[in-house]
Amino acid sequence: xxxxxxxxxxxxxxxxxxxxxxxxxxxxxxxxxxxxxxxxxxxxxxxxxxxxxxxxxxxxxxxxxxxxxxxxxxxxxxxxxxxxxxxxxxxxxxxxxxxxxxxxxxxxxxxxxxxxxxxxxxxxxxxxxxxxxxxxxxxxxxxxxxxxxxxxxxxxxxxxxxxxxxxxxxxxxxxxxxxxxxxxxxxxxxxxxxxxxxxxxxxxxxxxxxxxxxxxxxxxxxxxxxxxxxxxxxxxxxxxxxxxxxxxxxxxxxxxxxxxxxxxxxxxxxxxxxxxxxxxxxxxxxxxxxxxxxxxxxxxxxxxxxxxxxxxxxxxxxxxxxxxxxxxxxxxxxxxxxxxxxxxxxxxxxxxxxxxxxxxxxxxxxxxxxxxxxxxxxxxxxxxxxxxxxxxxxxxxxxxxxxxxxxxxxxxxxxxxxxxxxxxxxxxxxxxxxxxxxxxxxxxxxxxxxxxxxxxxxxxxxxxxxxxxxxxxxxxxxxxxxxxxxxxxxxxxxxxxxxxxxxxxxxxxxxxxxxxxxxxxx
Amino acid sequence: xxxxxxxxxxxxxxxxxxxxxxxxxxxxxxxxxxxxxxxxxxxxxxxxxxxxxxxxxxxxxxxxxxxxxxxxxxxxxxxxxxxxxxxxxxxxxxxxxxxxxxxxxxxxxxxxxxxxxxxxxxxxxxxxxxxxxxxxxxxxxxxxxxxxxxxxxxxxxxxxxxxxxxxxxxxxxxxxxxxxxxxxxxxxxxxxxxxxxxxxxxxxxxxxxxxx
Numbered sequence: 001x002x003x004x005x006x007x008x009x010x011x012x013x014x015x016x017x018x019x020x021x022x023x024x025x026x027x028x029x030x031x032x033x034x035x036x037x038x039x040x041x042x043x044x045x046x047x048x049x050x051x052x053x054x055x056x057x058x059x060x061x062x063x064x065x066x067x068x069x070x071x072x073x074x075x076x077x078x079x080x081x082x083x084x085x086x087x088x089x090x091x092x093x094x095x096x097x098x099x100x101x102x103x104x105x106x107x108x109x110x111x112x113x114x115x116x117x118x119x120x121x122x123x124x125x126x127x128x129x130x131x132x133x134x135x136x137x138x139x140x141x142x143x144x145x146x147x148x149x150x151x152x153x154x155x156x157x158x159x160x161x162x163x164x165x166x167x168x169x170x171x172x173x174x175x176x177x178x179x180x181x182x183x184x185x186x187x188x189x190x191x192x193x194x195x196x197x198x199x200x201x202x203x204x205x206x207x208x209x210x211x212x213x214x215x216x217x218x219x220x221x222x223x224x225x226x227x228x229x230x231x232x233x234x235x236x237x238x239x240x241x242x243x244x245x246x247x248x249x250x251x252x253x254x255x256x257x258x259x260x261x262x263x264x265x266x267x268x269x270x271x272x273x274x275x276x277x278x279x280x281x282x283x284x285x286x287x288x289x290x291x292x293x294x295x296x297x298x299x300x301x302x303x304x305x306x307x308x309x310x311x312x313x314x315x316x317x318x319x320x321x322x323x324x325x326x327x328x329x330x331x332x333x334x335x336x337x338x339x340x341x342x343x344x345x346x347x348x349x350x351x352x353x354x355x356x357x358x359x360x361x362x363x364x365x366x367x368x369x370x371x372x373x374x375x376x377x378x379x380x381x382x383x384x385x386x387x388x389x390x391x392x393x394x395x396x397x398x399x400x401x402x403x404x405x406x407x408x409x410x411x412x413x414x415x416x417x418x419x420x421x422x423x424x425x426x427x428x429x430x431x432x433x434x435x436x437x438x439x440x441x442x443x444x445x446x447x448x449x450x451x452x453x454x455x456x457x458x459x460x461x462x463x464x465x466x467x468x469x470x471x472x473x474x475x476x477x478x479x480x481x482x483x484x485x486x487x488x489x490x491x492x493x494x495x496x497x498x499x500x501x502x503x504x505x506x507x508x509x510x511x512x513x514x515x516x517x518x519x520x521x522x
Numbered sequence: 523x524x525x526x527x528x529x530x531x532x533x534x535x536x537x538x539x540x541x542x543x544x545x546x547x548x549x550x551x552x553x554x555x556x557x558x559x560x561x562x563x564x565x566x567x568x569x570x571x572x573x574x575x576x577x578x579x580x581x582x583x584x585x586x587x588x589x590x591x592x593x594x595x596x597x598x599x600x601x602x603x604x605x606x607x608x609x610x611x612x613x614x615x616x617x618x619x620x621x622x623x624x625x626x627x628x629x630x631x632x633x634x635x636x637x638x639x640x641x642x643x644x645x646x647x648x649x650x651x652x653x654x655x656x657x658x659x660x661x662x663x664x665x666x667x668x669x670x671x672x673x674x675x676x677x678x679x680x681x682x683x684x685x686x687x688x689x690x691x692x693x694x695x696x697x698x699x700x701x702x703x704x705x706x707x708x709x710x711x712x713x714x715x716x717x718x719x720x721x722x723x724x725x726x727x728x729x730x731x732x733x734x
Contacts, residue, residue, distance in 0.1 A: 199539060199590070206558055206560050243539075243588065243593075244563050278592070279592045281595050281596060282595075284596075285596070318563055319562075319563045322563055322564075327560060374569065374583060381566075
């Protein structure tokens with residue numbers, strides 16, 4: 001909230017002076033300018049060091065000057081005939097007030113801030129955490145009977161402290177992990193094919209280099225990224241490594257330990273986006289055609305423009321789709337998109353693409369200045385921040401009427417066309433699963449698969465000072481065979497290990513813990 | 523709208539992963555070097571204007587490609603809309619040099635019957651001690667493939683980057699004026715001062731049937 005307040009102030013001063021606390025995030029224009037800042041190591045709440053991705057979000061608050069001028073004229077007009085406007089066109093006034101205007105008065109500014117609030121108030125976060133813990137602890141029941149509620153809660157945004165665990169449950173990665181115990185460790189201990197390792201190694205330092213986890217060469221983030229990507233090439237040797245998998249794995253690693261991130265990656269590559277990373281990249285090209293076909297109904301103007309200039313969809317959508325927008329959107333939006341993507345599947349990715357195309361190319365005014373392939377590409381490469389801003393984008397995605405059925409229908413049409421022009425698909429991918437529910441139905445878990453193994457184990461203070469067990473037990477996994485991990489009840493006296501988060505023993509207290517490290521792995 | 527150019531050349535940059543294609547391009551178009559830059563996925567492009575002779579403005583459209591084998595199916599379709607190609611290898615990685623012949627043949631096959639003007643670039647010449655390919659050897663290969671220029675460059679130290687791009691542009695310009703680059707209907711690698719309908723790649727349908 002305080003951040004919002006500061007931001008509001010500096011908004012009004014923008015152009016004359018800049019609030020110091022904003023300097024870092026607003027003055028950085030491009031990745032390479034960051035060098036001077038890295039020593040300070042001030043990260044935003046997502047772990048980015050004055051990062052480029054956050055920059056876009058901050059500047060999303062800026063309404064372009066032309067628009068501000070227009071609105072000023074409108075408002076002057078309204079204020080000059082205030083009684084009439086209030087009596088007859090009150091609705092209009094409200095809409096100007098609610099969604100758009102930012103500069104004329106302070107109370108209005110406050111309202112805008114509330115609507116655009118990126119920071120959910122802490123009480124609400126706490127409430128949501130309780131709800132999510134409840135869901136996660138009876139996940140099979142919730143998925144079977146109250147799936148709609150889960151979907152709605154994903155749309156509202158998963159609380160950050162539980163995001164990693166929720167993604168793993170939604171994707172079915174949790175079930176995979178439980179059903180393949182020891183698999184990751186086995187892969188992890190193997191040497192790997194040098195052909196892939198060489199490429200992976202060179203890619204490590206290029207993934208989110210402004211995130212604190214990945215900033216240092218050979219640091220724990222880069223090491224884990226290496227392990228996860230290497231394990232995948234051993235898990236699917238026929239697939240190997242695709243460079244677009246690295247950003248996906250990196251985003252997962254920001255939210256969960258390596259083993260879980262590995263299974264999350266497996267689910268994305270095999271259930272959500274099958275074939276995207278396979279040799280030949282047919283699946284992504286096919287989805288490009290599907291996206292383009294869907295655009296026709298969503299925005300005829302944009303569709304016609306792209307058609308007229310013969311702009312092949314792979315030109316603008318390859319990175320969008322292959323990275324699930326993680327390299328495109330401001331970070332707050334990336335996380336919200338992924339929350340929904342894990343729940344509802346690839347249609348969310350299509351919707352984001354359609355929303356961006358619709359807004360960027362959807363009016364003939366905008367197209368006047370981009371008469372050609374290169375001009376259009378330039379425009380699509382630098383999407384206006386306001387269209388990617390969390391609140392705006394989420395509203396648009398949720399409202400856009402594009403269903404799984406639409407995508408599947410178009411898939412058949414485009415597949416037929418593809419076969420006519422290219423011949424049979426060379427890479428036979430498994431069928432795409434549209435979201436958490438479809439995955440769960442296809443791969444039903446046992447209740448045991450969904451039990452949360454403790455990831456944080458606190459050693460009780462030992463009176464015997466000579467004991468060597470002084471190290472903290474963080475991240476130490478209890479062997480699954482140990483019965484105490486599953487049956488600990490609050491009344492039970494502390495046995496050799498005390499878990500902070502077993503299915504029966506989570507509490508609000510552990511949730512409100514200020515340690516982000518612990519929160520992340522809850 | 524940009525009405526000002528006299529010629530527009532499409533230029534594609536090819537070579538194995540990590541030879542430094544994007545770095546060369548970034549150095550040339552933005553004047554900087556960033557070793558942690560993200561690798562392009564699919565295809566990317568940059569624009570640069572060159573005033574060649576006084577009053578002659580050339581617009582370069584530079585296609586950057588992902589080097590990984592599996593991205594070829596995407597970058598391939600853009601070979602056809604280029605008149606020039608920077609073929610890049612890493613001086614410190616012998617296998618990237620040995621792959622050049624394959625790259626070359628693939629391009630020639632793919633763009634037939636259009637003309638493609640190549641320049642060979644031995645990249646990372648700043649790493650003098652680690653070089654695995656000699657200048658003589660690279661020049662020999664260039665000669666054998668009929669490539670006029672071989673340049674050793676470094677995006678990191680800004681050595682020969684501008685001159686590499688300029689040599690290629692100059693060669694295209696001269697070949698065109700000697701009548702050696704015919705402009706055919708439906709080919710957009712080289713355009714002469716038609717300022718309106720910018721760069722229309724050729725029919726995607728016919729193009730795709732040939733790829734993959």
